[in-house]
Amino acid sequence: MQEYIEKAKVLVEALPYIKEFSGKIVVIKYGGSAMVDERIKASVIQDIVLMKLVGLKPVIVHGGGKEISAMLSKIGKESLFVNGLRVTDLETAEVAEMVLSGKVNKDIVQLIQNHDLDAVGISGKDAKTLKVSKKEIDGYDVGYVGDIDKVNTGLIETLLNHDFIPVIAPVGTDDQGDTYNINADYAASAIAGALSAEKLIFLTDVEGILRDVKDSASLISRIPVQDVPKLIDEDIISGGMIPKAECCAWGIKQGVKRVHILDGRLEHSVLLEVFTKKGIGTMFLS
Template sequence: MEKHINKAKTLIEAIPYIQSFRGKTVVIKYGGSAMIDEEIKAMMMQDIALLKLIGIEIVLVHGGGPFINETLHRMNKESKFIDGLRVTDKETMEIAEMVLSGKINKEIVNDIEKNGLKAVGISGKDGMTLKAKKKIVNGIDIGYVGDIVDVDTNLITCLLQCGYIPVIAPIGRDEEGNTYNINADYAAVAIAGALNAQKLVYVTDVKGVMEDINDPKSLITLMTVNEAKKNIESGTIYGGMIPKVECCVSAVEKGVDTVHIIDGRVEHSILLEIFTQEGIGTMFK
């Protein structure tokens, strides 16, 4: 009985968090170990199910993880390079799309549905959701890699209103019907911005932004957009962390209230971030 009463108290502690976030939109960029480790993945899907059940509008954006390379390898598709940049030719794009839209996307849908909630897997082609154009890097055409030029939120909104959790593969389409691979982190920014989301959560394999990468206690829990920009300039944020943090900054500037980098390797990381005072990662606002 004692045990049960304590559990009831835990539920009661959630009241203010439920009140704050009910009816709000949270975009989750799902990636890293949390996509591969079956146990962690199952817990993340439970978190998503709970958030949806208590009235939060969840939109999931995923990347391809290591699966695209695996399949390219298996299909003996070799990569071309121009000036050191890997090129996504038509066949590579087709294989990437098969993996993103036909494997990962539908697996996530299935994993959510194991918790009794209904998800719908779409790509940016569906309902012309992600309008893209070819990305030119340093004047070099690297093939079917695209930037988002517009997000049509009608399909996402339609699915939310019908009670579904939209799961989005980062694939776009231009007006001629060409298909483009989109960086999932950027896709999440564009989608969260277009939806005027309350939160954007990056599920990653790092604890967040650290003052000193060797000191686990140096996690920065809250950073303003201005601080982030200064930290990039000063070199405190460096290397692979820069594009991630730039996404966070960009999302806040597009109107997202708060953006979070959390460690997907921690059990129930999303719930911990949203339902505790301190959170577990770095929050940008």
């Protein structure tokens, strides 16, 4: 009997969120640990499937750095990074595209389809979804790494309107038709912005932004984007979290309503964030 009461309580709590988000687009940046641990992987996919079933429109943007490095090493080519960016010569760009569009992308498609929904894996090259130009960085040349000039949302919207779940590899082309690798966090922000997404969710390997990195209880639940520079100054946002947080802030500026940093290591973190009152992780908003 108590079990019935508990179950009913959870369902009743989820109610206003299902209503609020019905028909809304949620972009999930899927990468890191959440893409490696099999149990977590299963729970992320299940969350995406659930969101779709109750009427939301999930869009997946994935990374694949580890898989690219593994394939490069398989063909005897070393991975070189400058300031966190992979130096991408023509051969690296080709391998990266192949691994992202032909392997990681299709694996995610398949995992979703095992739940009997239809997914479609595309890259930013298809239907010129991601138009880029060469990333300009002072002092050195990272090669075929792209800055996004325009997101053509026609194909993504067609897929959403026909009830397919789009899975997108962060690859784009410039005006000359050359192929570029794109940072996946950044691609997710640009796509979410162009789609005026309700939510953009980053699955990461941390619990969120913590005031004291050693104390889970110090999690900051909501960060207005104008506070990001101050939090960086105060060293609360630091290291690898800086570009991630800047990406969150940029997403809000592009028109996304809420951007979330979730702990991808927690099972069903997406579900809990979207459908429970308290939510989890850190939310950026304007």
